[in-house]
Amino acid sequence: MERRTLLGRLSWQIGEVVAIRPETVRAKSITLDLPGWMGHRAGQHVDVRLTAEDAYQAERSYSIASPPEEAPRLTLTVERLDDGEVSPYLSEELRIGDKLELRGPIGGYFVWEAQMGGPLLLIAGGSGIVPLMAMLRHRTAVGSTVATRLLYSSRSLEDVICRYELDHLVKCNARLDGLCSPHRYPDATRSGLASRAAPADIYLWPHPVRRNGRGQPCGTGT
Amino acid sequence: MEHKLDGNAAAGMLQAIFPFDMTLAQVTCAGCGTTTVIGATAAYMHGMGAIIRCPRCDNALIHIVHARGRYWLDMRSVRVLQMKER
Numbered sequence: 001m002e003r004r005t006l007l008g009r010l011s012w013q014i015g016e017v018v019a020i021r022p023e024t025v026r027a028k029s030i031t032l033d034l035p036g037w038m039g040h041r042a043g044q045h046v047d048v049r050l051t052a053e054d055a056y057q058a059e060r061s062y063s064i065a066s067p068p069e070e071a072p073r074l075t076l077t078v079e080r081l082d083d084g085e086v087s088p089y090l091s092e093e094l095r096i097g098d099k100l101e102l103r104g105p106i107g108g109y110f111v112w113e114a115q116m117g118g119p120l121l122l123i124a125g126g127s128g129i130v131p132l133m134a135m136l137r138h139r140t141a142v143g144s145t146v147a148t149r150l151l152y153s154s155r156s157l158e159d160v161i162c163r164y165e166l167d168h169l170v171k172c173n174a175r176l177d178g179l180c181s182p183h184r185y186p187d188a189t190r191s192g193l194a195s196r197a198a199p200a201d202i203y204l205w206p207h208p209v210r211r212n213g214r215g216q217p218c219g220t221g222t
Numbered sequence: 223m224e225h226k227l228d229g230n231a232a233a234g235m236l237q238a239i240f241p242f243d244m245t246l247a248q249v250t251c252a253g254c255g256t257t258t259v260i261g262a263t264a265a266y267m268h269g270m271g272a273i274i275r276c277p278r279c280d281n282a283l284i285h286i287v288h289a290r291g292r293y294w295l296d297m298r299s300v301r302v303l304q305m306k307e308r
Contacts, residue, residue, distance in 0.1 A: 007237075007241050008241055009237065009238055009239065009241045010237040011238065045230065046234075061231045103237075103238070104234065106230065106233045106237060107230045107233060107243075108245055109229075109230060109243075109245035109261025110261060
């Protein structure tokens, strides 16, 4: 008989950086070792807290990029915002061996597990792809064949995070379709997915999108 | 400086207080009566906490401040807060 455990209050945990991998010019994947990590579900996020020498603290939320199958290791993919307070530190200053304070996992509202079935429609703008990568990696790790479609809009082809992995996943998976739509306006500011992926992009979709599928949109201005 | 995100961004702070999945907690707006899961609300994050707003009428549902070892919650615009055991 499965024991239902009470969800405890979240508290801060310390993780150690064990790997840093550049994804694009602006984005890096940071892998952490977290001894106390109890696992997570694809789609969830963590809050990261930085404390300066003068005790000033800044917190931000980052989606977990790694699938649950990789616990107790956790990977976050962080895109540097030019005016960001936390992302420049994480993407430029952090080194292997550094410690990072975080709490989580957070968010049963935006999760997908293979047992939930499909068909699954994933829509992402920019760094919104990160929690969807966790879902796709989980789908691969458990050998799920749920019909899945990904629509991903980004500023340019160079800004597509995990581009080669996505290409590879789509090529190797009969039931996974992907469409990537780089913005048509190179000097456009960051805004919602709907205004950047043109209607014509949806018509390039190889199959019609079914009405009763599960939809997970994620990204700026969703 | 305020930064608009969705309710998931404020959930971590709420889950340090309430031992439930707060993205799935339901709030009933005392203004318009709409019930929404916190994950679907608008959350305005600031240096000391957050403001969670009703997605229907933009009413400020929850003001949360965390400072000097205390939490302050102004929930006068929440008629009902409902949370599910695991």
